[in-house]
Amino acid sequence: MKNHIMMPMFFRGFFDFFGRGKFTAITVSKNTAWYLTFHALGTQGLRRHEEAHMEQYKRYTWVGFVILYLLYSLRYGYYNNPLEVEAREKSHYGYKTW
Numbered sequence: 001m002k003n004h005i006m007m008p009m010f011f012r013g014f015f016d017f018f019g020r021g022k023f024t025a026i027t028v029s030k031n032t033a034w035y036l037t038f039h040a041l042g043t044q045g046l047r048r049h050e051e052a053h054m055e056q057y058k059r060y061t062w063v064g065f066v067i068l069y070l071l072y073s074l075r076y077g078y079y080n081n082p083l084e085v086e087a088r089e090k091s092h093y094g095y096k097t098w
Contacts, residue, residue, distance in 0.1 A: 002054060004047055007034035027053035029062060045093030052087035 007015060007026070015026065015036065024040035027033045033050035035041040057065045065083075072081040088094045 001031060002051060003032040004041060004050070005032065005034060006038070006041060007036055012036065025050050027057065030054050030057035043093075045091055048091035049087045049093040052090040053083070055090075056083055056086070 011034070015023070024037060025033055025035045025046055027050045031054060033047070033054065035046075040046055053065075059065075060068055069081065069083055072083055076082065078084060084094070
């Protein structure tokens with residue numbers, strides 16, 4: 001069962017500070033994604049994007065995904081991170097529009 005839920009209030013300040021307003025959702029396990037707004041929660045493309053990350057969690061395990069995501073982000077940046085590229089390709093969501 002996949003859980004798409006609003007982010008717990010406890011984590012919102014941390015997410016807003018480190019995300020600097022650029023992110024509206026985060027996948028936290030192979031079954032759960034958190035959303036910052038009800039609009040984001042209701043966006044089907046974003047939900048498919050987060051479900052692609054859930055599949056990656058299953059493939060690499062929680063620890064493996066987090067380590068790989070961080071290493072890829074350092075090497076390629078957020079947008080070119082291969083895990084993000086894969087999620088965009090599977091969901092058709094999150095492509096730059098400029």
